[in-house]
Amino acid sequence: MIRQTNYSESSRIITILNEEGVMVPLMARGFNKPKSSFIVLRQGFKEALFTYNRFKGIGTLNEVDVISHFKGINEDFEMFAYGSYIMEYVTKILNDEDVTPKDYELLMKAFKLLEKKDENEKNATTAMVAAKLMPRYGIEINVDECALCGSREYNVFSHYSFKYHSVVCDHCLDEETLERSVHIGNRIIYLAAYMKNARLDLINSINVAPENGRKLLKFTELIYDEYAGVYFKARRLIT
């Protein structure tokens, strides 16, 4: 479920994201009544099996069986903030024309990683979502080879250039090529390339140092600020 709004005193319209990546609006009658069977949906993020009737337009929700309660996220203020931020990245680009199951898969993968907060780094998990969604926001970054000499040696990458929209290797850095470039660090560039290129189903853990996770997220945020200029409300909740 991605959002909900009150429809009447007793009913709500909820919007769910299904496995195909389609947003489905559903009327949940009696939602606000104390003994409603939809009570599980009132708070927090949930993965659930929704049974509903829908021909077109708003469907009618019949039953809900929760698959994941995401307690690790919902019961921890900080993790909830990260969950909200991830949700915002995904939901902002959802539209009826450009539907793909990948949006659902990405969201579920990120939440499952975030849920295991001791095993996966929260900033890096968020950065993975940001990196994977870049093409959907019309962002194309080159973190794979130097814009000038074509080198693919990660150990000589330290700067990202907003002039070349690419990494520039240390051998090619001079006064001119340094213009509009920022120091990112080679470990962070390597991680960004991994998040961008690795197949989602092969990413089963994101175990990086918190400091690197923070730097990686800062880098993806810098890219979004420069190229997409989108405002994410939940970003200010993240420290």
Ligand SMILES: [Zn+2]
């Ligand atoms: Zn170079």
